[in-house]
Amino acid sequence: MRNPLLRHATVCVALAVVLVLLTYVFDAFTDYKIAGVAIFFIAAAGLTVLTGVNGQLSLGHGALMAIGAYTTSLLLKEQPQLPMILPLLAAIVSTGVAGAVIGVAAARLRGPYLAGATLALAVGLPQVAVHYGSVFGGNQGLPVPVPTPPSALGGDFPNERWLAWIAIAAALITLFLLANLVSGATGARLRAVADDEAAASLAGINVARIQVLAFVVSAACAGLAGSLFAYWVGLTAPSGFGLSVSLQLLSAIVIGGLGSLSGAVLGSFLVVMAPFTISDLAGNLNLSSDVANNLPLALYGVVLIVTMLAFPRGIQGALFSLWRLAKRNLRRPQAPTVSTTA
Amino acid sequence: MTQESVGVGPTQPLGEAPAPSPRRERKAALLVAPEGLIARHRGSGVMARTAVPAFRTTYGFISHNFPAIIMIGILASVLGVLAQGGPTLMGNQMRNALVLGAIYALIAIGYTMVYGIIELINFAHGDVFTLSGFYAFLIADHFGINKLAASSGFGLLVALVVIFAVSMLLAGITGVLIERVAYRRLRDAPRLAPLITAIGVSFLIEGFMLAFFGPDNVTTHQASWINGNAFTLGAVAVRWTDLFVLGMALVLMFALGAFVTRTRLGKAMRSTAQDRQAALICGININRTIATTFFIGSALAAAGAIIYSINYGSLKWNLGFHVGIIAFTAAVLGGIGNIVGAGIGGFLIGMIYVFGGSLAGGAWSESLIFAILVLILTFRPVGLFGVDVASRS
Numbered sequence: 005m006r007n008p009l010l011r012h013a014t015v016c017v018a019l020a021v022v023l024v025l026l027t028y029v030f031d032a033f034t035d036y037k038i039a040g041v042a043i044f045f046i047a048a049a050g051l052t053v054l055t056g057v058n059g060q061l062s063l064g065h066g067a068l069m070a071i072g073a074y075t076t077s078l079l080l081k082e083q084p085q086l087p088m089i090l091p092l093l094a095a096i097v098s099t100g101v102a103g104a105v106i107g108v109a110a111a112r113l114r115g116p117y118l119a120g121a122t123l124a125l126a127v128g129l130p131q132v133a134v135h136y137g138s139v140f141g142g143n144q145g146l147p148v149p150v151p152t153p154p155s156a157l158g159g160d161f162p163n164e165r166w167l168a169w170i171a172i173a174a175a176l177i178t179l180f181l182l183a184n185l186v187s188g189a190t191g192a193r194l195r196a197v198a199d200d201e202a203a204a205s206l207a208g209i210n211v212a213r214i215q216v217l218a219f220v221v222s223a224a225c226a227g228l229a230g231s232l233f234a235y236w237v238g239l240t241a242p243s244g245f246g247l248s249v250s251l252q253l254l255s256a257i258v259i260g261g262l263g264s265l266s267g268a269v270l271g272s273f274l275v276v277m278a279p280f281t282i283s284d285l286a287g288n289l290n291l292s293s294d295v296a297n298n299l300p301l302a303l304y305g306v307v308l309i310v311t312m313l314a315f316p317r318g319i320q321g322a323l324f325s326l327w328r329l330a331k332r333n334l335r336r337p338q339a340p341t342v343s344t345t346a
Numbered sequence: 347m348t349q350e351s352v353g354v355g356p357t358q359p360l361g362e363a364p365a366p367s368p369r370r371e372r373k374a375a376l377l378v379a380p381e382g383l384i385a386r387h388r389g390s391g392v393m394a395r396t397a398v399p400a401f402r403t404t405y406g407f408i409s410h411n412f413p414a415i416i417m418i419g420i421l422a423s424v425l426g427v428l429a430q431g432g433p434t435l436m437g438n439q440m441r442n443a444l445v446l447g448a449i450y451a452l453i454a455i456g457y458t459m460v461y462g463i464i465e466l467i468n469f470a471h472g473d474v475f476t477l478s479g480f481y482a483f484l485i486a487d488h489f490g491i492n493k494l495a496a497s498s499g500f501g502l503l504v505a506l507v508v509i510f511a512v513s514m515l516l517a518g519i520t521g522v523l524i525e526r527v528a529y530r531r532l533r534d535a536p537r538l539a540p541l542i543t544a545i546g547v548s549f550l551i552e553g554f555m556l557a558f559f560g561p562d563n564v565t566t567h568q569a570s571w572i573n574g575n576a577f578t579l580g581a582v583a584v585r586w587t588d589l590f591v592l593g594m595a596l597v598l599m600f601a602l603g604a605f606v607t608r609t610r611l612g613k614a615m616r617s618t619a620q621d622r623q624a625a626l627i628c629g630i631n632i633n634r635t636i637a638t639t640f641f642i643g644s645a646l647a648a649a650g651a652i653i654y655s656i657n658y659g660s661l662k663w664n665l666g667f668h669v670g671i672i673a674f675t676a677a678v679l680g681g682i683g684n685i686v687g688a689g690i691g692g693f694l695i696g697m698i699y700v701f702g703g704s705l706a707g708g709a710w711s712e713s714l715i716f717a718i719l720v721l722i723l724t725f726r727p728v729g730l731f732g733v734d735v736a737s738r739s
Binding site: 055061109112113114115116117119120121123124127128131132134135247251254255258259262299300301302303304305306307308309312313316317 | 461465467469527528531532535536538539540541542543545546547548549550551552553554556557667671674675678682709710712713716717719720723724727728
């Protein structure tokens with residue numbers, strides 16, 4: 005299929021069918037985790053466009069997710085009966101606007117200074133919610149009602165599966181749109197700016213505008229993810245959007261393979277599932293409860309370090325070189341270059 | 347033409363500030379990554395190009411006088427505290443600010459050195475700070491150092507020397523180990539890869555401390571080592587602890603300054619920071635130099651942690667996270683990569699934290715720090731001192 009639009013659409017529809025079928029196979033808790041991966045992927049995909057493709061490092065995407073989540077919960081506080089699509093759209097718009105403002109400032113900053121500014125955003129913004137507790141609910145946060153499946157799906161349709169469907173739909177729409185964006189002319193401009201600003205500028209690209217655009221797209225994704233995250237957790241509280249969320253997003257895209265959307269999928273899966281798996285493992289080891297409760301954080305750190313050391317270009321990069329290696333060896337089976345132990 | 351002469355750019359300073367010559371700037375790149383600097387002259391700045399000239403002039407004015415504006419702001423808040431609570435409050439807060447600033451300065455130096463030499467924001471640095479505080483705590487509790495410190499004046503001296511020397515050594519080894527395991531192999535990997543391992547190391551150390559020391563505050567006994575007041579200024583009591591803490595921090599910082607500027611290894615560090623390839627060609631052992639940088643940075647963080655526990659008497663597993671972020675702000679304030687800037691930035695952040703917090707209410711202290719960070723990055727992304735203070739080569 006030469007037409008990328010058609011190719012992306014086919015992949016997304018196929019993924020949708022497979023994932024929806026999987027939600028029937030698994031139990032409710034696994035569906036819940038799948039929803040988590042999908043939500044996390046939306047934000048990670050947005051960050052991939054910004055950091056991976058456009059080369060702007062952001063440590064503040066957790067804060068952008070918070071903007072989306074608070075938009076949703078404030079809307080729901082006023083109008084609890086809104087259909088779910090409206091808070092989601094509102095979150096995308098408000099976070100996109102915030103992203104434009106931050107993007108204008110960020111377009112002036114490079115390297116550690118951009119990291120510092122977005123770090124300040126990640127740490128400072130959740131504190132606003134604490135300081136203005138009367139509006140934002142302070143440390144307790146704002147409750148978000150669980151989305152209930154429409155009655156057409158039957159009375160005993162689990163809420164988790166419905167949430168997983170919504171999250172999967174949102175994730176695949178995001179994937180489709182971003183894949184088209186990245187593979188098109190805009191994607192070429194984004195990459196050109198990342199590679200060499202001066203050269204891009206000489207080629208007639210408005211560097212600042214492209215950088216702001218990347219921030220807006222990325223922020224809109226973070227807003228959507230934040231809004232869904234609020235539904236997923238059932239609560240919007242400052243502690244849910246600390247710096248650790250931003251760092252996990254970054255870990256996801258780098259571990260998956262920087263700059264690639266499929267890498268973001270792999271990374272999101274690893275980053276969301278690893279803590280669950282590690283907790284289960286630690287629970288099975290018969291350790292004292294003190295150590296068992298606290299070990300996951302340390303083990304998660306080990307996972308990050310080991311994965312990065314093993315695959316400096318991310319899992320996607322490792323798979324890609326493996327694929328190339330396999331192809332070369334298949335074509336020339338007598339090639340002496342690669343030993344099996346390497 | 348006339349409009350251009352009104353517009354102010356980095357090479358066209360207003361008033362008395364002399365324009366740094368390009369030659370001096372190049373020489374001055376002590377521990378600064380060139381791509382970290384803003385590419386304003388390339389015209390990539392949105393504000394610089396789209397804004398009206400009047401706005402541009404104002405922007406340029408603020409940008410160029412930013413150090414003065416920060417100083418005036420700090421002075422105003424000091425005077426504000428004076429007006430609010432009289433000289434006693436001001437004196438007490440000044441003491442608090444200096445002690446806090448010393449701690450931030452010691453940590454900020456570690457951030458700035460590591461960034462300068464391998465362009466990595468070492469997210470694990472704040473946790474190395476906490477971990478070395480726990481090293482000191484364990485040493486003091488398990489080897490009878492606490493008893494020794496309480497026995498006599500001489501015993502106290504020995505106890506302090508032992509605790510500083512051993513903890514700093516252990517912390518230095520920890521830092522070198524972290525670099526060896528988590529960063530060295532990724533030196534030529536994509537730039538974000540070591541950042542992720544740094545986050546991993548941070549989680550690992552935090553999880554380790556959480557598992558061994560629990561989720562609550564741990565009381566350390568160093569707080570009772572040094573007792574009594576040295577002297578009183580009016581109603582402000584200056585404790586021996588304060589003098590010791592401040593003196594220790596300053597001694598360490600000046601020792602570091604001497605090391606970096608006067609020794610062969612210091613020279614190797616500066617040249618590695620400037621251009622790793624060129625340093626390699628000149629026969630500098632890059633691995634040893636970078637390891638030394640981590641050793642020194644972590645050892646200084648350990649000194650900061652001991653000072654912290656002497657002054658505040660408690661530690662917590664996630665303490666380094668917050669202290670680390672604020673110290674990173676101090677490093678950016680001083681111009682990241684600039685060691686002297688980080689030291690001064692630490693003290694300034696201490697002043698802003700204490701006096702700003704005193705005026706605005708303690709809950710706002712941290713928000714204030716981050717507001718300052720945003721202001722710095724908006725108006726003067728290279729930090730207060732840019733690249734030229736640290737150039738002594």
